[in-house]
Amino acid sequence: MTVTIGPRNHPAYWAFVLHRVSGLALALFLPVHLYVLALAIDDAARLDRFLAWTEGPLVKAAEAGLVVLLAAHMAGGLRLLALEFLPWHEGQKARIAIGAGFAVAVGLAFLLNAF
Amino acid sequence: MDAAPSPEGELTVEIWRGGADGRFRTYRVPRRRNQTVLDAVTYVQRHIDPSLAYRFACRVGVCGSCAMTVNGAPRWTCRTRVERVARRGRVRVAPLRNLPIIRDLAVDMTPFFDKWARAKGHFVPSAAGTQGFAEVAPDSPERRAADAGVECIGCGICYAVCDVVAWNPDYVGPAALNRAWTLVNDVRDGDRAGHLAAAAAGAGCHACHSHQSCAEYCPTGLNPTASIAGLKRMAFVAALKGAP
Numbered sequence: 001m002t003v004t005i006g007p008r009n010h011p012a013y014w015a016f017v018l019h020r021v022s023g024l025a026l027a028l029f030l031p032v033h034l035y036v037l038a039l040a041i042d043d044a045a046r047l048d049r050f051l052a053w054t055e056g057p058l059v060k061a062a063e064a065g066l067v068v069l070l071a072a073h074m075a076g077g078l079r080l081l082a083l084e085f086l087p088w089h090e091g092q093k094a095r096i097a098i099g100a101g102f103a104v105a106v107g108l109a110f111l112l113n114a115f
Numbered sequence: 116m117d118a119a120p121s122p123e124g125e126l127t128v129e130i131w132r133g134g135a136d137g138r139f140r141t142y143r144v145p146r147r148r149n150q151t152v153l154d155a156v157t158y159v160q161r162h163i164d165p166s167l168a169y170r171f172a173c174r175v176g177v178c179g180s181c182a183m184t185v186n187g188a189p190r191w192t193c194r195t196r197v198e199r200v201a202r203r204g205r206v207r208v209a210p211l212r213n214l215p216i217i218r219d220l221a222v223d224m225t226p227f228f229d230k231w232a233r234a235k236g237h238f239v240p241s242a243a244g245t246q247g248f249a250e251v252a253p254d255s256p257e258r259r260a261a262d263a264g265v266e267c268i269g270c271g272i273c274y275a276v277c278d279v280v281a282w283n284p285d286y287v288g289p290a291a292l293n294r295a296w297t298l299v300n301d302v303r304d305g306d307r308a309g310h311l312a313a314a315a316a317g318a319g320c321h322a323c324h325s326h327q328s329c330a331e332y333c334p335t336g337l338n339p340t341a342s343i344a345g346l347k348r349m350a351f352v353a354a355l356k357g358a359p
Contacts, residue, residue: 006187006188008328013326083344088338088345092327
C-alpha cells in the first residue's frame with residue numbers, strides 16, 4: 001500500500017524529520033570540516049586558498065544553511081531532552097515553533113556578520 | 116440517517132478488496148446529508164456487494180471497531196463525515212495500517228492485543244485490595260497521571276498511524292504503553308514495578324521516537340506520547356536506583 005505524507009503532516013513529525021536530516025547532514029559535514037582544519041598542519045598554503053574560496057557569496061549562503069541546521073539540531077535535541085526527562089508539558093508545538101524560530105534567527109545573525 | 120439525497124449526487128468510494136495483495140475497487144454511492152464514511156461503506160455492502168467485509172458495532176464513536184484508513188489517515192469511520200474528507204467527490208477507504216488484513220477492510224487485531232499483554236497491560240490485584248475499598252485521592256499526582264490515559268478504548272488508530280510500529284514490528288506501540296502507564300500509576304495495583312519493567316523491556320517505551328502522531332490522531336484525545344515519556348522517565352529513575 002502506498003505510504004503518503006498525509007497523516008505525518010503535523011509539527012512534531014516535521015520536527016522529527018528536521019532533526020534526523022540535520023543530524024545526518026552534520027554527520028556528513030563533520031569529516032570534511034576536520035579535514036579542512038587538518039590542512040593547517042599539513043598544507044597551510046592550500047588551506048589559505050580554500051579559505052579565500054569560502055569568502056564567495058554562494059559559499060557563505062551554504063554556510064548559513066549549515067548554521068541553521070546546527071541550530072535546529074541543537075534546539076531539537078534540547079526539546080527532546082526536555083520531553084523525555086522533564087514532566088510533560090502541553091506546549092510541545094510551541095516549543096517546536098520556538099526551536100524553528102531560534103534556528104532561523106541564528107542563521108540570520110550569521111548572515112549579518114558574513115558580509 | 117437523513118435519507119434525502121444531497122445536491123451533490125454521487126460519491127466515488129474506492130475500497131480495498133482482498134488481503135494484503137488485494138487492490139482498490141471503485142463504487143458509486145449516493146451522497147446524503149451528514150453522511151459518514153461508515154454510511155458509505157455500509158451502502159456498498161447492503162446495495163452493491165454483500166461480500167464486502169468490514170467491522171462496526173455502535174456507529175456513534177463509543178466502541179472503536181470501525182477504525183479504517185480514510186484517504187491515508189486512520190479514522191473512526193462512524194465519526195468521519197464524507198463532506199470533511201472527500202476530495203473532488205472521492206474517498207479512499209483502506210484497512211488499518213500495521214495490522215494483518217483478514218479481508219477487505221477487516222484487520223486481525225491479535226498482534227495489537229498480544230502486545231498489550233506483553234506490556235503487562237492487566238491490573239494485578241494487591242493483598243490490601245482484598246481487605247476493603249482502596250482510598251485513592253482523585254487529585255493525587257498518580258491518579259491524575261492514570262486518569263489522563265485511562266479512557267483508551269483500544270481502537271488501534273494510534274497503532275496504525277505510528278511509524279515506529281511500521282519500522283519495527285516488535286515495538287509494542289502507543290496503546291499498550293499508554294495502558295501500562297495507567298497501571299504504573301495505579302496505587303491499587305500489586306505489581307507497579309513489574310508493569311514498568313515490562314513496558315521498558317525490549318522494543319518498549321524506549322523505542323518511541325516521539326513523532327506524536329498517536330496524540331495527533333487519537334479520536335479520544337488521549338496523548339500516548341506523554342504516557343510513553345512518563346514511562347521513559349520512570350524507567351530511567353528506576354535504572355539509576357538499580358532496578359533489574
